[in-house]
Amino acid sequence: MLNIFIEANCNRYVRDECQFCHVYEPLSKFDRSDWHLLPEQAQVMADKIRQIDLFRELAQNEINFTGGEPSQNPHLVEIFNIFRKISPHVRLHTNLDIQSNTHSRWLRLVEIMKLNGRVDFTLYPTVWESRQKPLLEEIIGLQNELIVNMIFEKVPDLVSQLETMKQFFGEREEKFQPVIKLLERFRERIETLLKEKPNCSEAEFTDCLADLDRFTTVGSFTFGMNMILGFFVDEHGRRAMVSQPFPKDVNVLECTIPRGTIEIMTVQQTGEMTPCCDVGNLKCQPKFGNLLVDSADEIMRQIEISRQKMISGAAKNRYNIDHGRAGELLEEGIPPYCV
Numbered sequence: 001m002l003n004i005f006i007e008a009n010c011n012r013y014v015r016d017e018c019q020f021c022h023v024y025e026p027l028s029k030f031d032r033s034d035w036h037l038l039p040e041q042a043q044v045m046a047d048k049i050r051q052i053d054l055f056r057e058l059a060q061n062e063i064n065f066t067g068g069e070p071s072q073n074p075h076l077v078e079i080f081n082i083f084r085k086i087s088p089h090v091r092l093h094t095n096l097d098i099q100s101n102t103h104s105r106w107l108r109l110v111e112i113m114k115l116n117g118r119v120d121f122t123l124y125p126t127v128w129e130s131r132q133k134p135l136l137e138e139i140i141g142l143q144n145e146l147i148v149n150m151i152f153e154k155v156p157d158l159v160s161q162l163e164t165m166k167q168f169f170g171e172r173e174e175k176f177q178p179v180i181k182l183l184e185r186f187r188e189r190i191e192t193l194l195k196e197k198p199n200c201s202e203a204e205f206t207d208c209l210a211d212l213d214r215f216t217t218v219g220s221f222t223f224g225m226n227m228i229l230g231f232f233v234d235e236h237g238r239r240a241m242v243s244q245p246f247p248k249d250v251n252v253l254e255c256t257i258p259r260g261t262i263e264i265m266t267v268q269q270t271g272e273m274t275p276c277c278d279v280g281n282l283k284c285q286p287k288f289g290n291l292l293v294d295s296a297d298e299i300m301r302q303i304e305i306s307r308q309k310m311i312s313g314a315a316k317n318r319y320n321i322d323h324g325r326a327g328e329l330l331e332e333g334i335p336p337y338c339v
């Protein structure tokens with residue numbers, strides 16, 4: 001998957017709604033807070049992607065627009081059409097925190113869905129009833145796939161978010177029964193775990209859900225969900241070594257680079273790239289080139305140099321975590337939780 005930043009601004013962090021937003025700090029340094037990716041830049045990126053086998057494959061798999069809030073980019077539909085020429089699977093992720101179905105942000109999303117792009121969203125309980133719910137109702141009528149992200153700061157928060165989604169689909173057509181069952185399975189499993197172990201560890205939480213499928217297909221409609229841990233983020237934008245729901249467990253990030261694969265490439269607003277979901281907040285130092293300005297050969301050369309640093313750094317991080325030294329910074333410049 002290629003994650004591409006197309007917008008620096010976000011209505012939620014402008015309103016200070018997301019206290020620990022991991023994207024805020026990297027984007028706040030950007031000198032144009034109202035920065036939008038332009039169609040000309042999107043075209044440069046798309047042309048470069050065509051020239052690099054690895055990127056072509058990632059794009060074929062999926063291109064995901066991120067930011068900031070992608071629906072705030074006024075050129076969204078034009079940019080979508082540019083990337084659509086190099087991938088059949090272009091989607092975007094929205095906060096769906098939109099005032100009404102007449103707002104220009106919503107109308108852009110409708111265009112994208114009509115062009116067969118997929119719109120996914122993150123559930124925000126504070127604006128669910130007033131803003132997200134009525135628009136989600138329209139989304140499930142316009143597209144036949146949906147992925148919901150649920151960010152949780154405590155495990156019980158996740159239970160209530162699952163319940164919110166279950167109620168939503170429970171009020172809709174009979175055909176959504178498999179979605180309801182999926183949500184109910186997760187809710188029951190987590191509630192049982194919390195009764196037995198109110199302060200469960202991250203490993204116990206993960207184990208208790210390990211055999212459950214996060215996707216289900218209902219006729220032609222596919223539903224999926226991601227449950228995402230919340231993290232504290234310090235004044236430099238670095239995430240904590242531990243998550244908010246599991247503050248006693250070191251939370252490690254499995255870097256795919258030392259394992260010899262690249263599954264995700266994130267292209268930041270500057271054109272710089274990181275081969276994971278890092279949007280700049282993880283402060284990963286090894287560089288993977290710049291999709292806007294570097295040649296295809298230069299990008300491949302930088303990938304190879306950085307790969308060696310990550311292999312070495314990941315092994316040192318693992319050693320440090322196993323020997324009570326979690327958090328030590330390394331000369332390789334990778335974050336201390338990456339193994």
Ligand code: SF4
Pocket residue numbers: 253254255256257274275276277278282284310334335338
């Ligand atoms: S070392 Fe960490 S931040 Fe850097 S690419 Fe790997 S997972 Fe991402």
